[in-house]
Amino acid sequence: MAEGRSGDDIVSEFLRQNAHLKQWVESLRGHCETDKQWRARREFILRNMEVFTGITPGVPSRSLDQLLSLSMVWANHVFLGCRYPQPVMDKITEMAEGVVVHEAPVRKTRDELMGKGKRTGSTEGECDVSQKKLKAGSGREENRRNRANSQAAMRPPKLGPPPHAPSAHQPFFNRLYKAVAWKLVSAGGFGPNLNHFEILRACVESSKASLTCAFVPLKDIPDLPSSRIQKEGQVCELRCQTVYLGTGYGRGEDSARAMAAKEALKIFQGRKVTVKICRRKYQGGDVEDLVLQDDQLRSSGFPPALSYPFQPEQQAAA
Numbered sequence: 001m002a003e004g005r006s007g008d009d010i011v012s013e014f015l016r017q018n019a020h021l022k023q024w025v026e027s028l029r030g031h032c033e034t035d036k037q038w039r040a041r042r043e044f045i046l047r048n049m050e051v052f053t054g055i056t057p058g059v060p061s062r063s064l065d066q067l068l069s070l071s072m073v074w075a076n077h078v079f080l081g082c083r084y085p086q087p088v089m090d091k092i093t094e095m096a097e098g099v100v101v102h103e104a105p106v107r108k109t110r111d112e113l114m115g116k117g118k119r120t121g122s123t124e125g126e127c128d129v130s131q132k133k134l135k136a137g138s139g140r141e142e143n144r145r146n147r148a149n150s151q152a153a154m155r156p157p158k159l160g161p162p163p164h165a166p167s168a169h170q171p172f173f174n175r176l177y178k179a180v181a182w183k184l185v186s187a188g189g190f191g192p193n194l195n196h197f198e199i200l201r202a203c204v205e206s207s208k209a210s211l212t213c214a215f216v217p218l219k220d221i222p223d224l225p226s227s228r229i230q231k232e233g234q235v236c237e238l239r240c241q242t243v244y245l246g247t248g249y250g251r252g253e254d255s256a257r258a259m260a261a262k263e264a265l266k267i268f269q270g271r272k273v274t275v276k277i278c279r280r281k282y283q284g285g286d287v288e289d290l291v292l293q294d295d296q297l298r299s300s301g302f303p304p305a306l307s308y309p310f311q312p313e314q315q316a317a318a
Contacts, residue, residue, distance in 0.1 A: 011043050021046075024057040027210055028068065030241070031172050033075075040101045041075045048095050060213040062307075068212075069242075069309050070095060078104055160288035160310050161242070166275040169243055172207065173273050173292060176240070179203040180268040190269060197261035204240055212239045213260075214307040215253050221304060236260040237306040243275055243290045247303040270294030280305045 015022045025045065029038045045067060049055055052063040074092040076082040078101055083089070180203045184190055187199060204211050214237045221235060236256035238245040245267070248259025267273055271294075278291040281304040289305055 008039060011039070011046060014046060021057055027205065027208060029208070030072075031208065032168060036101075037075055037079050040078065040099060041071050043099050044071045044074055044096055047098060051095075060211055062214060065212045065214065065307065065309070081105065161277055161290045163277075165242075165290055166277060169241060169275045169290065172209065172241060173243070173275055176203060176207050176209075177268055177273045179206055180265065184265075184268070190265060194265075195258075196265050197258050200238075200245075200261045200264055209240055211245075212307075213237070213257055214239070215256065216306045218249065221306075235303075235306060237303075238264050239307070239309070240292075242309040243292050244280075244302075244305070245292055247306070264292075267292055267294045270296055278302065282308050 015025075025042055028045065029042070033041070048067055048070075052067045054061050054063040055067065070092055073082075073084060073088060074096055077084065077089070077092065084092075180200070183199050183203050187194055201211055216235050216237075218233045218235055233249060233251045234253050234256040236248045236250070236253065236259070238247075238257075238260045246260045246263035248256045248261070248263055250256035250259050274293050274295075276291055276293055277288050278293075279286050280289045280291070280302045281287075282289075287305065287308060287310075289302075289308070289310075291302065
């Protein structure tokens, strides 16, 4: 995209020249994003589309998942002050080159806020004395902060969905639940002859979102149930807005995706759906994941996760 003008002007001209992208890119907007946040993240996405090979507008892909995850990481850092492991910060900083966010939020550390609170209650003379003490002790304070930062860098980052994520996603899935219910009624009810994936995708797109599909060869999954003897074929995992919906097995990607959609639609057969944080297996370990559940009690656990949107550094390195 051209340089030398404002980001909005550049994006507007780019979308005029590529009209087929306009509706698709708008479908990627999160339902909680403000106009300012979305305009910035949209420019981030459009500037980096060519870097991620295999992205076709309207077609779910691993490359698209990676780009969208990194765009959310960047937006969370700019607008919410979130911090991530340094390799991830370096990656999103490089990808955001050329994206200008006017009047971005400025966030202060706890020490800065506490220091400001103390100064407001002091007299002018006390402020002068405090400033002298601060200058005299600046070297010691700098050393203390460097040690604290080094210790923090040595601690492994806490990864996973934030605690407020289920409540943030719940309104969207309440709307999706109603859309699926009406769609199934018009299709004659849930049954084996339905095109489950097309029904689910149509409902998701009507709710201004998109499905993401992750595929992995069956033989490459170490956490399969011991009862599964078959080792050939594909496994598909469906997500929507980072929330896990279902997993399917098949001889090829199409059949695996169809089975995953069928499992996902079963969730919408209950009286309601709920977004929860649940424990799942991922790459040999346990992680917390966002999962869509119905009101039915189930004794079996979840299939192992094929993708994990809360570890962007792994997706960036994939």
